[in-house]
Amino acid sequence: MSDTYESLGEAVDDNGGVFAAPMATLRLINGAARLGPGVCATISKELSKHGLGHIPVKLPESSTEDVRIFRLGTQIADVVAAVQVPSHEGDEALRAVGGVASDKISRIKAIIDE
Template sequence: MYESLEDVRQAVVDNSDVLTVEMRQLRDAHGAGRLGVHVRTNISKKLRGLGLGHYPVDLPDRQEQMIRIYRQGSPIAEIVDAVLNPSMSHDAELRQAVGGDAQQILDLVRELVCD
């Protein structure tokens, strides 16, 4: 599906800075035959070099496992960081992410649909 990790990066950008793929897709885009420890390490380094983060942090060795890839510095990256690194300030970020404008818009939609 992806001919290179640069293609994966473009797909992440095209999908609003987040994309979930199978490990086999990353392996194939990297041009490797197996998911050995060095291949996984090199895929991770290459993704970081392209400005991408991934979860799980340690890429799995099973080709069918799903990996979430996101653009570093994006709002999604901030949410991922807030979830993975617990702190009071990150709690506030998470509350804000699910509150604020999103909640107001949802309330307006409910008002229009339910009344």
């Protein structure tokens, strides 16, 4: 279990740039007794200070809910931004990601069919 923002960042990096964590973990890292709007806003700011983003954009106030933590400045962050903020550039980024995945799936199917 992550007990600091640094160890949470390591967990993100060790898991390919994305990591699901319960809000209870983020609450404990922050040193808060309870989750509320102010604590969630502080957690969001601290994650950002440590180069981490999160989904959903508005952190839940329930300790049992999971959030997805990702490394800012990565392709994952670019895809998240493309989904969250619709734009023509974002659509192009999503098409590129979809095309790469589609190409890989086609190649795997061809290998299996041989």
